[in-house]
């Protein structure tokens with residue numbers, strides 16, 4: 463049993479003012495993509511499950527880039543040809559694809575990948591996919607694959623299991639244990655992930671309905687994808703996929719039922735933590751009784767494509783004379799270089815941020831003291847093993863009045879305590895920690911005594927009505943609050 467495997471992950475924000483390059487994906491081709499240092503993600507689940515099931519793997523590519531702007535056309539073409547190159551004489555295909563990748567001139571990259579594989583392999587080779595919960599798939603993708611499953615959690619803590627399920631569905635199909643058939647519905651709703659955390663609220667209740675469906679013997683799998691709302695592409699929304707064993711009518715009926723229930727709850731999706739506009743959020747953080755407050759700068763979240771150079775929260779913190787604060791982080795090569803040139807202990811006056819996302823921010827003039835210069839080396843998870851060593855580029859900590867600003871030479875996402883600790887920073891020693899995040903990642907949430915979300919300007923603004931969508935199909939909730947919709 464020969465199975466083609468691969469993984470391509472990118473969440474492309476069409477409002478982000480720069481392209482994502484091939485280099486950003488750090489692609490591994492062929493056999494090298496199986497030699498992963500980490501076997502914990504969806505692709506790890508796929509590979510391990512298929513190998514355990516006795517399959518011979520035909521590896522293609524494993525490529526993951528931090529969410530950012532649209533993918534350069536040449537990078538998209540290269541990744542697509544890597545998927546197709548050895549796609550012949552195989553019995554099946556199992557891929558992890560994020561599901562929200564857009565390239566220059568290509569609105570639905572994953573659809574193009576799958577379509578090309580289907581054309582090359584013919585109609586009889588089964589294809590299954592594992593997807594992110596923030597995927598935006600289109601009807602044509604459903605027509606070209608045999609089954610797909612998406613993460614059931616946000617923050618994502620079931621990535622491995624999702625890969626495992628996609629691989630199991632393929633093995634079931636290949637061994638004749640099941641004949642997966644899908645039902646699909648798409649709801650016209652731009653829903654930020656911050657209002658769709660899976661463990662609570664309206665999304666929590668919807669995910670309970672998914673779990674109830676999956677506990678039924680006549681349902682193989684059910685997925686609810688809230689999509690990636692920061693993309694101005696026509697065919698976008700919240701997606702339901704139900705997989706049955708050969709019963710197309712049942713799959714579609716259950717997908718429609720779940721989609722109708724979701725639409726009926728559309729006004730109930732809301733933030734799960736306190737959320738305020740910038741100044742109010744800063745004031746709430748300063749007044750909080752807890753020793754440390756995590757204040758998310760949600761409009762400039764690199765986890766969804768943010769530039770990490772919008773200075774709105776920093777400006778407000780300085781205006782409010784907030785003290786004992788760390789801001790993680792602002793991407794500004796020039797400012798970091800000026801700090802390095804001045805040296806540790808020097809006082810510098812310079813403008814930081816506001817150079818990439820010029821629409822939602824401007825450079826902020828500050829005077830501060832260079833506290834630390836780091837080579838950017840960092841052990842993922844804080845475990846000092848060679849394969850966990852990442853270099854994040856020269857990183858500077860600049861103390862401006864009571865605020866320690868982490869300035870980076872590469873765009874970074876602070877997702878776990880070890881990143882702070884690599885700079886000698888204990889986040890819990892600060893009164894306010896400002897990660898550029900929406901909802902906190904699981905490792906940050908685990909240590910956060912109190913979380914506040916600031917609804918801030920930027921390309922990941924949680925108030926989607928503040929962004930200028932030109933191409934999305936209308937009506938689209940909440941751009942059109944009076945929109946009506948029902949499943950086909």
Ligand SMILES: [Zn+2]
Nearest residue numbers: 594595596618
């Ligand atoms: Zn996601």
